[in-house]
Amino acid sequence: MTTTAEIATVSATRTVSEVAGESGVAASAVRFYEKHGVITAVRTPSNQRRFNDSAACRIKVAKLAQRVGLTVREIAGVFAGLPPSPGPDDWARVATVLVEHAEARTAELRARLADLRSGTKLCEVVEQID
Amino acid sequence: MTTTAEIATVSATRTVSEVAGESGVAASAVRFYEKHGVITAVRTPSNQRRFNDSAACRIKVAKLAQRVGLTVREIAGVFAGLPPSPGPDDWARVATVLVEHAEARTAELRARLADLRSGTKLCEVVEQID
DNA sequence: CTCGCCGTTGAACATATGTTGAAGTCAAGC
DNA sequence: GCTTGACTTCAACATATGTTCAACGGCGAG
Numbered sequence A, B: 001m002t003t004t005a006e007i008a009t010v011s012a013t014r015t016v017s018e019v020a021g022e023s024g025v026a027a028s029a030v031r032f033y034e035k036h037g038v039i040t041a042v043r044t045p046s047n048q049r050r051f052n053d054s055a056a057c058r059i060k061v062a063k064l065a066q067r068v069g070l071t072v073r074e075i076a077g078v079f080a081g082l083p084p085s086p087g088p089d090d091w092a093r094v095a096t097v098l099v100e101h102a103e104a105r106t107a108e109l110r111a112r113l114a115d116l117r118s119g120t121k122l123c124e125v126v127e128q129i130d
Numbered sequence C: 001c002t003c004g005c006c007g008t009t010g011a012a013c014a015t016a017t018g019t020t021g022a023a024g025t026c027a028a029g030c
Numbered sequence D: 001g002c003t004t005g006a007c008t009t010c011a012a013c014a015t016a017t018g019t020t021c022a023a024c025g026g027c028g029a030g
Helices: A004-010 A016-023 A027-035 A054-067 A072-079 A088-118 B004-010 B016-023 B027-035 B054-067 B072-079 B088-118
Strands: none
Touching: A016 A027, A016 A054, A027 A054, A054 A072, A054 A088, A054 B088, A072 A088, A088 B054, A088 B088, B016 B027, B016 B054, B027 B054, B054 B072, B054 B088, B072 B088
8 A cells, every 4th residue: 555645755756956946055966965875866757857855855954964064975874874755753863963973073172172271282382481 | 571481482483394293284284274374384584484383283273173164264264363372361262262163053953953853844744644 | 515305386186065068858838 | 840948967167175296495414
């Protein structure tokens, strides 16, 4: 059996332009993200890309992830575990991974800045009066 | 009067290679960072660059900042307010700015991920059974 | 004084992240 | 059936972040 939900989620109907519009990036970027595994497409008989609902969302999430320092390759890696049509739980896992990435890097920043501050002579001038 | 500390902090004695060694980047990167305002140099009579103690530290901090999504231009901007030989208080201010940058972006990530999760039909499939 | 080692500059190359343009294909409407 | 518009691929260009290379200059040791 195939439920309405399954039809809706599995069928890939969005064109490049539509995904671009939905996600707020240029069509060229949509093709770029497909090429690099951030999104995936099926092809029509006449070789056109068709994306499902999740494509625009993946791109939006990818743009956010880029802002906290992840590369496209890393983002594609995080998305690699996603099913074609991710559910709320799948997205929650991705969100967790991304936030942990971001927080780990911020923690690293904090810690290393603290190191530099405490480690005499690493960043600080030796405070010698006379 | 010129104190020992002032002599030590103001004099720029490090060569490109030395700063590269201290900071753990290539000599070419040191020149790149100078060109883009992350570090500054004075020139010897024979035109060679000389950096002060803070150069290696600026580079280390810059590398950390890059990891949380800041560009070289942004980092140069953050460092722009620093005196030639920053003291502990100057570094503390820089650290605060960088951590706030990182946390703001992580907060943005969190918030937008939450938006996407809550905003029905943005990322989630409509959960319809039958 | 010559040699070798740094340093200098500028250009070319390399990778990441895209954008733009040219040339061709396909489907839909007049 | 011809035009139009959206799609395709591929190549060139653009920016950010560096690295490598070639050609050249100065300085200290032998």
